[in-house]
Amino acid sequence: MTKLIKIESLFVETAGKKILNGVDLEINHNEIQALLGPNASGKSTLAYTILGLPNYKVKKGKFFWGKKEISKLAIEERCKLGISLVWQSPPVIKGVTLLHLLESISKTKFNNKRLNLDSRFTKREINLGFSGGEKKLSELLQVVSLKPKLVILDEIDSGLDIKNLENVARVIKQEFINKGVSVLLITHSGTILKYLQPKITNVMVDGKIICKEKDCLKVLETIKKYGYEKCKKCKLLAN
Amino acid sequence: MKNVKNVNYWQIDHQIKQIVAIKGVIVLPILEAWEKFEWVKLYFKQKPQEGYFVWVKKQINFPLSTCITIASPNTIQELMNFLVIEKRINVKAIVNCNTQKNDLCGKHIARGKLILKDGASLEYNHFHRWGQNDLVNPDYEFFLEKNSNLIYNYQNLFPPKDLNLTTSIYSKENSSCQANFIINGLNSKINLNETIFLDENNSRGILKLRLVGRENAEISAQSKIIANAEGVGHLDCQGLLVDRRSNISLTPKLICKCNEAQLTHEASIGRISEDQLNYLRTRGLTEEEALNLITTGFLSCN
Numbered sequence: 001m002t003k004l005i006k007i008e009s010l011f012v013e014t015a016g017k018k019i020l021n022g023v024d025l026e027i028n029h030n031e032i033q034a035l036l037g038p039n040a041s042g043k044s045t046l047a048y049t050i051l052g053l054p055n056y057k058v059k060k061g062k063f064f065w066g067k068k069e070i071s072k073l074a075i076e077e078r079c080k081l082g083i084s085l086v087w088q089s090p091p092v093i094k095g096v097t098l099l100h101l102l103e104s105i106s107k108t109k110f111n112n113k114r115l116n117l118d119s120r121f122t123k124r125e126i127n128l129g130f131s132g133g134e135k136k137l138s139e140l141l142q143v144v145s146l147k148p149k150l151v152i153l154d155e156i157d158s159g160l161d162i163k164n165l166e167n168v169a170r171v172i173k174q175e176f177i178n179k180g181v182s183v184l185l186i187t188h189s190g191t192i193l194k195y196l197q198p199k200i201t202n203v204m205v206d207g208k209i210i211c212k213e214k215d216c217l218k219v220l221e222t223i224k225k226y227g228y229e230k231c232k233k234c235k236l237l238a239n
Numbered sequence: 240m241k242n243v244k245n246v247n248y249w250q251i252d253h254q255i256k257q258i259v260a261i262k263g264v265i266v267l268p269i270l271e272a273w274e275k276f277e278w279v280k281l282y283f284k285q286k287p288q289e290g291y292f293v294w295v296k297k298q299i300n301f302p303l304s305t306c307i308t309i310a311s312p313n314t315i316q317e318l319m320n321f322l323v324i325e326k327r328i329n330v331k332a333i334v335n336c337n338t339q340k341n342d343l344c345g346k347h348i349a350r351g352k353l354i355l356k357d358g359a360s361l362e363y364n365h366f367h368r369w370g371q372n373d374l375v376n377p378d379y380e381f382f383l384e385k386n387s388n389l390i391y392n393y394q395n396l397f398p399p400k401d402l403n404l405t406t407s408i409y410s411k412e413n414s415s416c417q418a419n420f421i422i423n424g425l426n427s428k429i430n431l432n433e434t435i436f437l438d439e440n441n442s443r444g445i446l447k448l449r450l451v452g453r454e455n456a457e458i459s460a461q462s463k464i465i466a467n468a469e470g471v472g473h474l475d476c477q478g479l480l481v482d483r484r485s486n487i488s489l490t491p492k493l494i495c496k497c498n499e500a501q502l503t504h505e506a507s508i509g510r511i512s513e514d515q516l517n518y519l520r521t522r523g524l525t526e527e528e529a530l531n532l533i534t535t536g537f538l539s540c541n
Contacts, residue, residue: 053517075520085521091514095536104532105522125536142522 003064004029004150004182005050005083010061012042012049012207019045021207022061027150030180032197034216036190037204038228043186044088046204047152051085052078082149086139086156093126098138101126106145133164140168144175150182157192169195190220205231248291248305252314263297269319279321282352287319290349294323295330302331309338309345309373318349324387327358336377337368344372347399351379355387355414362390371426373399380407383414383442391418396538398427406433410442410470417445421538424456424485431460437470437500448476449538452485463492466500474504479537481511481530 003026012020019042027033037043049056050063052075063071065081073081093101099122127135136156143151153172157165169192176183177196185198193201193216201219203211205228213219223231243249247266249257258266265272272292273279279292291305309316324330338345347369355361369375375398383389389408408416422429435444444464452458464472478487493502511533519529 051521055513075517076523076525079521079523087518087521091512091518093515093519093533093536095539096532101519101522101532104524104528146523 003027003066004031005063005065007046007050007063008061010046010049010063011059012045013057013059014045014055018059019056019207020049023204023207023209025202025209027182027184029149029182031199032177032183032185034185034187034190034193034198034201035204035209036187036201036219036223038188041188041204041228042207043188043204044154045207047085047154047184047186050078050083050152051075079146082147084143084146084148084151086136086143086151086153088154088158090127090135090139092128094128096126098122098124098126098141102142102145105142132159133161133167136160136164136168137171140171140175144171148176148181150184151176152184152186154186155188156185157187157189165191166195168192172196190216190223193217193220203228203231243306246304246306247293248307250289250291250307251310252308253289253316261299263295264299264303265292265294265296267292269321272321282321283319283350288317290318290320292321294325295328296325298328299330302333304333304335306335306337307347307349308336309343309347310340311345312343313345314343315346316348318347320349320351322351322353322361324353324355324359324361326356328356329360331362332364334363334365335368336366336375338370338373341370342372343370345370346374347376349377349379351377352382353379354382355384355389357384358386359384360388363392365391365393367393367395367402368397369395369399369402370397371400374401375399376403378405381409381416383408383410383416385412385414385439387411387414389414389416389418391416392421393419394421396421396423398422398424398429400427402427402429404429404431404433406431408433408435408444410435410437410439410444412439413441414439415443417447419447419449420460421449422458423451423534423538424453424458424487426454427456429456429458429460431458431462433460434463434465435472437464437466437472438468440469442468442470444470444472446472446474446476448478448489450476450478450487450489451481451534451538452478452487453481453534454485455482456485456487458486459488459490461490461492463494464502464504465494465496466502467496469497469499471500472502474502474506476504476506477537478508479511479534480508481534 007025010023201216202209247259269287269290269292474491476489489506491504491506
């Protein structure tokens with residue numbers, strides 16, 4: 001079976017600093033994977049590299065979209081292929097309403113009601129004065145409208161209260177998982193994993209994926225018990 | 240221009256194409272008004288040749304509109320426009336000055352006098368659209384009498400090669416004004432001089448500039464508020480530089496001649512952040528589309 005995305009031995013630098021040190025990752029069609037790791041372990045760098053952000057220089061390694069090598073492709077071209085990112089800290093775009101952006105990028109007619117959003121919400125300027133929960137929903141709304149094949153959710157669970165977290169998880173299930181969209185859940189706390197049960201949970205430390213495990217709860221328990229610093233020594237890694 | 244049948248004054252090159260009379264509003268070529276009304280002569284040093292005269296004597300319930308166009312190559316317009324709003328009348332005006340083609344090398348010189356009598360209110364929406372070789376030089380004066388209110392919106396998203404825009408607002412007791420200038424400087428040399436004079440007590444004025452410098456643009460803005468009496472004024476000047484070949488110079492100036500006046504200003508010139516560009520590109524927009532969206536957003540900021 002052809003992989004949706006396949007990353008081989010990826011080395012990435014940003015601002016002259018080595019961040020990723022040989023990452024291997026494969027995600028199939030209709031598959032949820034998680035990427036756990038402490039702060040500054042390289043999780044977001046991996047996301048930005050997959051998206052093609054110019055400040056993230058691929059020094060070595062390849063990545064394939066199906067059979068196509070895409071490491072030279074421009075950001076917007078990757079988006080057109082079906083790769084989308086829910087940003088952890090999206091920037092403010094003053095004077096541009098969320099509605100205006102959605103109308104510019106939407107592949108289909110979007111529907112506020114499906115995401116439990118007040119219609120006034122989309123008339124606000126993008127990310128200006130948004131609460132943590134509103135930012136996440138705005139991001140999801142944009143990504144849903146792009147009809148992606150792979151969604152990378154960067155720290156989607158950070159800074160959310162339980163009600164917002166449940167709502168976000170519901171939207172992810174409804175709009176992506178139930179529709180066969182592949183998902184890469186990047187999280188350092190792992191809070192969202194109990195709602196979404198990934199097929200594979202990857203652990204990244206120091207720019208390298210050091211563990212791949214099917215049972216996400218087992219990984220979370222291990223991390224809770226030993227912390228990320230001791231992750232390299234854990235029994236799961238040995239397996 | 241669309242829907243020209245409703246335009247009150249429509250001029251192409253030097254020819255008046257249409258004047259639409261309305262009950263309570265006198266619309267004339269300026270030369271005719273100059274000859275007909277002695278008091279008009281007080282406002283002009285020279286005999287005017289072309290331009291409009293609009294005198295609103297009664298309340299109207301729809302916007303006034305004018306349109307002055309350059310349609311032939313090398314046309315030089317020297318306009319004198321005159322608008323008078325009588326006491327306690329509220330008016331909205333839509334004013335278009337433009338070119339029909341991008342390469343006509345026209346020259347548009349306009350002197351405007353606008354008078355708001357006691358308690359009058361005017362929203363003056365002034366749209367410019369020019370070609371890349373046009374030279375444009377408007378000089379507008381607004382006279383705000385007691386208790387009057389002006390909102391002046393100047394928008395120029397298609398600037399000429401050279402734009403020299405001068406605006407002066409004279410404010411009497413208890414009058415207020417807000418002047419907003421939105422200019423997308425594309426490969427263009429732009430010089431702005433705008434001044435609010437707070438001449439009598441309790442006059443209030445806000446000057447707001449949103450200027451974008453793109454594609455070799457050279458923009459210079461001298462914005463002033465002069466308080467000659469107890470009044471309140473604020474300058475808000477913001478520039479956005481889109482590329483390295485453009486430059487913007489902002490000079491906000493506050494002159495206070497009355498110790499009970501309160502004047503403030505804020506000014507900044509920024510650039511588009513890479514984060515914003517990348518963010519929009521991850522939504523499938525090209526770099527050019529992302530730049531245009533951010534620029535449009537900046538120019539539409541309230």
